[in-house]
Amino acid sequence: MTAISPETAxxxxxxxxxxxxxxxDLVPVEIxxxxxxxxxxxxxxxxxxxxxxxxxxxxxxPGDFVQRRIGLDPVIVTRDGKGGIxxxxxxxxxxxxxxxxxxxxxxxxxxxxxxxxTYSNNGDLVGTxxxxxxxxxxxxxxxxxxxxxxxxxxxxxxxxxxxxxDGPSLDEYLGGAGWMLDLIVGLAPGGMRVAGPPExxxxxxxxxxxxxxxxxxGYHVDTLHWSVEEVAVAQxxxxxxxxxxxxxxxxxxxxxxxxxxxxxHPGYVLWGYAPEITQHFDLSGLDEAQLHVVxxxxxxxxxxxxxxxxxxxxxxxxxxxxxxxxxxxxxxxPIGPGEIELWNWQFVWDFMSEDEARDxxxxxxxxxGSAGIFEQDDTVAWEGAPRAARSPWMRKAGMEFHLQQGxxxxxxxxxxxxxxxxxxxxxxxxxxxxxxxxxxxxxxxxRGNTGAGTEGAESA
Amino acid sequence: xxxxxxxxxxxPVSANPELQALATQFLALExxxxxxxxxxxxxxxxxxxxxxxxxxxxxxxxxxxxxxxxAFRVRDTKAHVRTRLDRLNTDHAYSEIPPSRxxxxxxxxxxxxxxxxxxxxxxxxxxxxxxxxxxxxxxxxPCRRYDQLRLTPSGPRLLSREIVLTETALATPNLGxxx
Ligand code: FES
Ligand SMILES: [Fe+2]
Numbered sequence: 001m002t003a004i005s006p007e008t009a010x011x012x013x014x015x016x017x018x019x020x021x022x023x024x025d026l027v028p029v030e031i032x033x034x035x036x037x038x039x040x041x042x043x044x045x046x047x048x049x050x051x052x053x054x055x056x057x058x059x060x061x062p063g064d065f066v067q068r069r070i071g072l073d074p075v076i077v078t079r080d081g082k083g084g085i086x087x088x089x090x091x092x093x094x095x096x097x098x099x100x101x102x103x104x105x106x107x108x109x110x111x112x113x114x115x116x117x118t119y120s121n122n123g124d125l126v127g128t129x130x131x132x133x134x135x136x137x138x139x140x141x142x143x144x145x146x147x148x149x150x151x152x153x154x155x156x157x158x159x160x161x162x163x164x165x166d167g168p169s170l171d172e173y174l175g176g177a178g179w180m181l182d183l184i185v186g187l188a189p190g191g192m193r194v195a196g197p198p199e200x201x202x203x204x205x206x207x208x209x210x211x212x213x214x215x216x217x218g219y220h221v222d223t224l225h226w227s228v229e230e231v232a233v234a235q236x237x238x239x240x241x242x243x244x245x246x247x248x249x250x251x252x253x254x255x256x257x258x259x260x261x262x263x264x265h266p267g268y269v270l271w272g273y274a275p276e277i278t279q280h281f282d283l284s285g286l287d288e289a290q291l292h293v294v295x296x297x298x299x300x301x302x303x304x305x306x307x308x309x310x311x312x313x314x315x316x317x318x319x320x321x322x323x324x325x326x327x328x329x330x331x332x333x334p335i336g337p338g339e340i341e342l343w344n345w346q347f348v349w350d351f352m353s354e355d356e357a358r359d360x361x362x363x364x365x366x367x368x369g370s371a372g373i374f375e376q377d378d379t380v381a382w383e384g385a386p387r388a389a390r391s392p393w394m395r396k397a398g399m400e401f402h403l404q405q406g407x408x409x410x411x412x413x414x415x416x417x418x419x420x421x422x423x424x425x426x427x428x429x430x431x432x433x434x435x436x437x438x439x440x441x442x443x444x445x446x447r448g449n450t451g452a453g454t455e456g457a458e459s460a
Numbered sequence: 461x462x463x464x465x466x467x468x469x470x471x472p473v474s475a476n477p478e479l480q481a482l483a484t485q486f487l488a489l490e491x492x493x494x495x496x497x498x499x500x501x502x503x504x505x506x507x508x509x510x511x512x513x514x515x516x517x518x519x520x521x522x523x524x525x526x527x528x529x530x531a532f533r534v535r536d537t538k539a540h541v542r543t544r545l546d547r548l549n550t551d552h553a554y555s556e557i558p559p560s561r562x563x564x565x566x567x568x569x570x571x572x573x574x575x576x577x578x579x580x581x582x583x584x585x586x587x588x589x590x591x592x593x594x595x596x597x598x599x600x601x602p603c604r605r606y607d608q609l610r611l612t613p614s615g616p617r618l619l620s621r622e623i624v625l626t627e628t629a630l631a632t633p634n635l636g637x638x639x
Contacts, residue, residue, distance in 0.1 A: 103518035103628065196531030199516050200629035227552035231543055318539040341629055362535040371534045371635035373547055376555040379633035380592070
């Protein structure tokens with residue numbers, strides 16, 4: 001454990017309780033809505049882990065930029081004139097005014113509205129009004145440039161930034177999650193691109209609740225989302241956990257897949273993608289375990305720690321309509337204790353025609369989006385935890401959430417001994433192991449253990 | 461990105477007061493049916509060719525780039541709306557159990573005739589007050605709507621509706637209510 005700063009002092013006592021609870025597969029309620037815990041999360045997690053900021057397809061041309069967040073901080077993600085990607089803090093070096101007031105655009109410069117300091121889209125300070133009289137000489141463009149995220153790296157076009165100058169590289173950090181990302185979006189030359197800008201909606205939910213759900217909460221599907229089965233947009237929900245496969249990787253990442261070829265029919269490979277889509281696939285770059293995964297037990301959901309999640313499902317837009325596989329990536333942006341903005345991007349294959357891309361986009365939104373017939377119900381189910389967390393009564397009562405599902409279950413939840421891919425695999429969705437994995441890693445990182453290889457203490 | 465079409469200046473009072481009254485009445489009826497939980501009756505006011513869209517809005521300069529008409533929160537045909545209603549009718553669409561208590565305030569109705577004799581364009585402002593379940597708070601959903609109504613012998617039918625949200629980030633957790 002590393003030193004706890006004054007801001008995280010109160011959180012330390014809570015973390016001790018989390019540690020004790022987690023030993024019993026329990027999670028104390030107070031972490032879902034607490035000033036000190038939230039501050040500590042921003043400090044310990046969002047300023048240290050690799051955090052997703054944009055997809056390269058959002059900024060294809062020189063000058064393109066999008067405004068994003070790393071924890072609470074606004075950052076401008078730019079494509080500069082040399083094609084480089086920059087992640088720049090959106091605070092003017094002169095007095096802190098935000099130099100970019102838009103969510104997206106194309107510009108070579110960002111001019112501060114206050115006194116006019118002007119920055120190039122690579123972050124350099126390139127202009128100061130009345131330079132001669134005001135400063136006598138040029139200010140050093142780098143020394144007084146916008147403060148940059150110390151490290152920026154990409155995987156499959158996903159741009160991540162780390163505010164920690166040290167620590168594992170992105171590829172090391174992602175580990176098995178990167179291997180999974182490769183087989184999710186890297187199946188065709190050109191991969192996937194965003195179908196549009198993120199749609200944003202504010203939830204009175206904690207980011208951890210959303211992240212753990214997408215890590216592999218198959219257990220809620222045939223209850224919370226049962227209405228979708230009733231209207232015949234989904235089928236066979238009751239088997240969600242039974243046919244689930246849980247993939248746990250170092251650094252808190254977890255995915256849940258489904259054994260479709262076993263459950264539906266042997267030909268139901270590759271998520272059930274139609275031949276018009278799979279004809280573009282080139283699986284030659286996949287290793288043996290990846291080939292097995294994409295064909296037989298492909299990931300349906302997943303969370304890359306801390307707050308990037310993914311979902312892919314095969315669904316008709318309307319009952320009886322043609323099936324199509326949709327892919328959404330979503331980010332749970334913390335905006336305060338127990339509150340997030342959900343940022344949702346639909347992804348489409350780069351090779352898709354405009355019509356194909358639009359159909360997939362619309363279908364994705366119809367299921368997972370602010371008006372999605374699945375997602376609507378998640379958004380409000382998640383509101384309970386922060387309310388309970390704020391309750392003096394619940395805190396006094398020592399309320400803990402129950403993650404002991406697997407403890408007495410007769411279902412075999414052990415690691416698959418034949419698994420040759422990275423991390424660990426279990427052949428059931430029962431046991432809440434993906435969620436326990438998430439919370440155990442959360443505790444580690446909150447305690448200052450961010451490096452790889454800290455999972456030894458985690459669950460068997 | 462698509463730019464906003466140049467807004468045509470329409471006179472504050474429609475050249476045709478009858479059409480103005482018809483459109484205003486239609487929007488008021490629609491709003492009341494939805495507020496009163498009479499979605500099936502509201503459904504009867506939708507044209508078979510309905511296209512109901514909520515494009516994505518972002519802070520952008522110039523302002524004409526704020527609305528991306530190729531980016532959607534929602535892009536529904538009538539079949540999509542049917543599925544949504546069927547789902548609400550299952551009694552298991554938990555976000556809307558009990559249904560949100562809503563009040564739709566419709567105003568600033570402007571009517572424009574186009575070159576199709578059976579179709580008019582209607583724009584309106586809408587503010588939806590929404591109180592969900594046992595929420596101690598309420599949400600507001602402000603938007604502007606650009607509709608096309610088809611005039612049929614049995615009355616106007618909603619042919620298309622584009623909903624331009626006032627906000628870039630929704631302050632309500634979902635669009636489980638119709639706008
Ligand atoms: S605060 Fe930006 S120029 Fe002064
Ligand atoms: Fe869900």
